[in-house]
Amino acid sequence: MAKKRWIAPNVRVVSIAEKGMCIGRDEEGRVYLVEFAVPGDVVDVEVRRKKKGLPFGAPARIVQPSPDRVEPKCRYFGGCGGCKWQNLRYEAQLQQKATMVKEALTRIGGVRNAVFDPIVPCPRVFYYRNKLEYSFSARRWLTRSEIESAPPNALRKDKALGFHAPGVFDKVVDVEHCYLQEEPSNAIKNFIRQYAFDHGLSFYNYRRHQGFLRSLIIRIATTGQVMVTLVFGEDHPDQIAALLSAVRQQFPQLTTLCYFINTKQNDSLFDLTPHIFDGPGYIIEQLDNIRYKIGPKSFFQTNSYQAVALYRSVVEMACINKTDTVYDLYTGVGGIALFVAPYARHVLGIETVEEAVRDARENAELNQCTNAAFRTGDVADVLHPEVWNRHGKPDVLITDPPRSGMHRRVIDHLIQLAPKRIVYVSCNPATQARDIALLSEYYHTVRVRPFDLFPHTAHVETIALLQRKDLSNAVH
Numbered sequence: 001m002a003k004k005r006w007i008a009p010n011v012r013v014v015s016i017a018e019k020g021m022c023i024g025r026d027e028e029g030r031v032y033l034v035e036f037a038v039p040g041d042v043v044d045v046e047v048r049r050k051k052k053g054l055p056f057g058a059p060a061r062i063v064q065p066s067p068d069r070v071e072p073k074c075r076y077f078g079g080c081g082g083c084k085w086q087n088l089r090y091e092a093q094l095q096q097k098a099t100m101v102k103e104a105l106t107r108i109g110g111v112r113n114a115v116f117d118p119i120v121p122c123p124r125v126f127y128y129r130n131k132l133e134y135s136f137s138a139r140r141w142l143t144r145s146e147i148e149s150a151p152p153n154a155l156r157k158d159k160a161l162g163f164h165a166p167g168v169f170d171k172v173v174d175v176e177h178c179y180l181q182e183e184p185s186n187a188i189k190n191f192i193r194q195y196a197f198d199h200g201l202s203f204y205n206y207r208r209h210q211g212f213l214r215s216l217i218i219r220i221a222t223t224g225q226v227m228v229t230l231v232f233g234e235d236h237p238d239q240i241a242a243l244l245s246a247v248r249q250q251f252p253q254l255t256t257l258c259y260f261i262n263t264k265q266n267d268s269l270f271d272l273t274p275h276i277f278d279g280p281g282y283i284i285e286q287l288d289n290i291r292y293k294i295g296p297k298s299f300f301q302t303n304s305y306q307a308v309a310l311y312r313s314v315v316e317m318a319c320i321n322k323t324d325t326v327y328d329l330y331t332g333v334g335g336i337a338l339f340v341a342p343y344a345r346h347v348l349g350i351e352t353v354e355e356a357v358r359d360a361r362e363n364a365e366l367n368q369c370t371n372a373a374f375r376t377g378d379v380a381d382v383l384h385p386e387v388w389n390r391h392g393k394p395d396v397l398i399t400d401p402p403r404s405g406m407h408r409r410v411i412d413h414l415i416q417l418a419p420k421r422i423v424y425v426s427c428n429p430a431t432q433a434r435d436i437a438l439l440s441e442y443y444h445t446v447r448v449r450p451f452d453l454f455p456h457t458a459h460v461e462t463i464a465l466l467q468r469k470d471l472s473n474a475v476h
Contacts, residue, residue: 020084020458040066068092079143081166083456097460109433117449125455127182136213137172138205141165170206225255225283327394334360380409405431422466
């Protein structure tokens with residue numbers, strides 16, 4: 001039997017917690033986890049359940065709004081699960097993110113005496129993503145505002161194209177307009193949805209694992225090139241050709257139009273072959289003078305407008321000169337490796353995903369870059385003496401690991417390699433701080449610079465510059 005919800009009155013929201021939630025205290029000092037609140041608010045909290053041992057809920061009523069509270073721009077705020085900070089003034093978002101980084105690196109990483117640069121704001125707070133993925137679902141999630149504003153019979157409940165509702169794997173919030181990606185993103189999405197309705201195409205059922213339309217991926221480069229990828233849960237060649245032909249006719253400006261057939265019970269595309277319906281099969285992105293070929297399965301920094309600032313800062317902090325050997329760990333499609341190559345003697349990029357390495361090599365050819373090489377394999381396995389002897393030990397090492405950070409074996413290799421400088425790029429301050437603490441006997445952290453790549457979310461990117469201590473202490 002479900003526990004009854006209850007109201008906790010006059011909860012003062014005092015700080016931000018993980019994943020964008022807030023910490024609040026009532027008049028008796030009891031602590032609450034509150035989503036969709038803003039530090040400085042006083043709210044009546046509708047408590048739904050316990051989360052991490054604390055009462056968890058959302059504001060039922062705002063008793064006193066915070067000075068940092070603003071009106072959300074998107075009508076789906078609070079329903080689709082994205083942009084959880086859209087009700088928080090942007091300058092306050094930046095302050096919260098900078099504080100998160102500094103607290104993690106000082107508390108977990110033991111960083112002392114480092115220069116903490118001001119956070120670099122995003123030049124666009126809306127329409128900043130170069131890639132957006134929408135899901136089709138045979139079950140539509142109705143938001144509270146939709147239920148309250150429309151007669152029950154007026155809402156379509158069987159089909160939706162948008163984003164998964166938070167914590168619900170099989171239902172999708174139907175989205176007409178999203179502020180994350182510039183046009184023609186919304187126009188493409190809405191046209192495909194209407195075409196599907198008009199032609200009776202089935203949407204994917206995540207419980208039964210059946211249905212024709214499964215997902216839609218739109219990539220828009222700063223060069224203006226656009227790639228549309230549709231993922232089908234069933235292989236119906238005539239229906240696929242008809243739909244893609246209609247999309248091509250409606251949007252003649254598309255650079256590449258492609259699709260996947262995915263009949264598996266998971267959404268991964270890495271083991272599937274893309275089918276190119278029209279165009280070259282890729283788009284070209286450009287950051288400063290470096291061009292990148294982006295295919296249907298390529299990984300690339302999601303915010304091109306801020307990625308260029310991030311990469312420039314990597315170059316600045318790394319202080320690379322023309323005699324240096326540089327290693328770029330977790331290189332992906334060679335984003336950072338190719339950006340720093342003009343400043344170095346030799347660059348080695350290492351990446352686990354084989355297809356990403358193929359993209360990196362193609363991107364090196366595209367840029368006529370002859371001093372960058374790429375190796376495939378787990379970073380912990382590739383960093384062995386044979387590689388050191390072939391490419392030389394790095395003078396500068398750049399690492400941009402996944403959210404989980406670096407494996408302890410990788411850190412041990414870094415200590416053996418003993419580069420003069422390590423430039424650590426991270427999307428997770430906690431794991432970055434953990435790794436910095438493990439390196440602290442041999443390296444001290446000189447400078448930290450946070451970047452906001454994802455406005456209205458709790459995500460923050462950070463560059464930390466680590467300088468090797470006395471050489472006699474830097475090797476075993």
